[in-house]
Amino acid sequence: MKVYILDKFHPAGVELMQQHADVVLWDDPRAANWHQDADAIMVRMWPLTAEDFAKATRLKVVAKQGVGVNTVDLDAARRHGVTVCNTPGINSEAVAEMAMALTLAVARRVADFAARIRSGEVVERADALGVELWHRTVGVVGMGNIGTRVARKWRGAFETPLIAYDPFAPRDAWADIPHERVDDLTALLKRADVVTLHLPLTSQTRHLIGAHELTLMKPDAILVNVSRGGIVDEDALYDALKAGRIFGAGLDVFEVEPPTTANKLVSLPNLVATPHAAGSTEDTQARSSRLVAEQLLDVVAGKEPLSRVA
Structure with a gap:
């Protein structure tokens, strides 16, 4: 053979x-x-x-x-x-851990601070303001195996209220996890402090998060994608991050991989990028x-x- x-x-x-x-x-x-x-x-x-x-x-x-x-x-x-x-x-556990790691890195500006310190800049504590995640609302898009693990981690470690969106999950999904389920993605985007994506790339989910969806999110919200590149419209995300319309984003997946400086997103200090390494x-x-x-x-x-x- x-x-x-x-x-x-x-x-x-x-x-x-x-x-x-x-x-x-x-x-x-x-x-x-x-x-x-x-x-x-x-x-x-x-x-x-x-x-x-x-x-x-x-x-x-x-x-x-x-x-x-x-x-x-x-x-x-x-x-x-x-x-x-x-x-x-x-790799569900590893991917769920990466979703948490990216969110925390964005919220506490870990990559931004590390890069600035390495460059020789003196970063003053007064300029080092991130956002706390304790009791913040987490919106989980995709209630499958990885989404479930992520939900449990947020609930257990940060006592976060959970909002879930998944038109394909059974109605009794997450019966043992305190959460609110919504039938409209818009409702989740408007209320969540963290939007974390855990769904496959299909014709229905391509650019699920685009310019309109990003305008619905809170100005201090964080977007995380450890699923597949293409679910997020990268041009729209660049515009939103550059203008400060959301606090930041953590991406493990991109439309063109591995990510390089050819992708303008990686130049932004409020983006944390990893090279599709969540399961690695x-x-x-x-x-x-x-x-x-x-x-x-x-x-x-x-x-x-x-x-x-x-």
């Missing part, structure tokens, strides 16, 4: 796969021609198009690390009889990498993978 690993993976999954297959790694020049003889592939963010599936006539399995599958043409995979599986839930802990990467390999091997052996998406 010929398996191509097209993105950089933690050694745990690579080593497991190498015990069972002829493996070509991402940094091998042969990887560019994976379509010719790949029986299976392991990917993280590598995009897979309809053309890819049409060319890869031997391909039987795509094993993807992470929950998001917006980079894979699932309809094309189905048409060509390719099984696609992912690893939902493995040693613990999470080892577990997730191994699960990718295990599911691929299960499919090849004729078993049902733990999480099939196509």
Whole structure:
């Protein structure tokens, strides 16, 4: 069996796969021609198009690390009889922690202060005003696994009132978490001190947070996105942050990744940026990498993978 690993993976999954297959790694020049003889592939963010599936006539399995599958043409995979599986839930705790970290970093201006001190500036305490989050209202957009963990953390650590918005979650979701559920995103945006996004990128959620939505938020509100780039309109967010219409934002995801200085957002002191690293802990990467390999091997052996998406 010929398996191509097209993105950089933690050694745990690579080593497991190498015990069972002829493996070509991402940094091998042969990887560019994976379509010719790949029986299976392991990917993280590598995009897979309809053309890819049409060319890869031997391909039987795509094993993807992470929950998001917006980079894979699932309809094309189905048409060509390719099984696609992912690893939902493995990195939920790590992503939830990053959502908290970004929010706190924005609120207390951690990145801004660090950059100014490193540059040699003397930062006076009188100019070092952030915002406190104790008892502030947190609006959670997306009541899935990660959104639930984030809600529990805010409630437990900061005793925050919670507002939740998710038109797809069951009506009895979060029955054990004190919260108010709203059916209109506008209601959440107007009242929340922190708006934290935990939802997939779809045609319905693309630019869910745009210029209009940002005008609804409080002037001292914080926006956090650890979901997918594209959910937030970055041009609109730049204008809002530059004009001080909201206090700040923390983004782990961008429309073009990894983020560089080519993105004008990263020049703003009230933005904290990380490079789609919310799930990137040693613990999470080892577990997730191994699960990718295990599911691929299960499919090849004729078993049902733990999480099939196509």
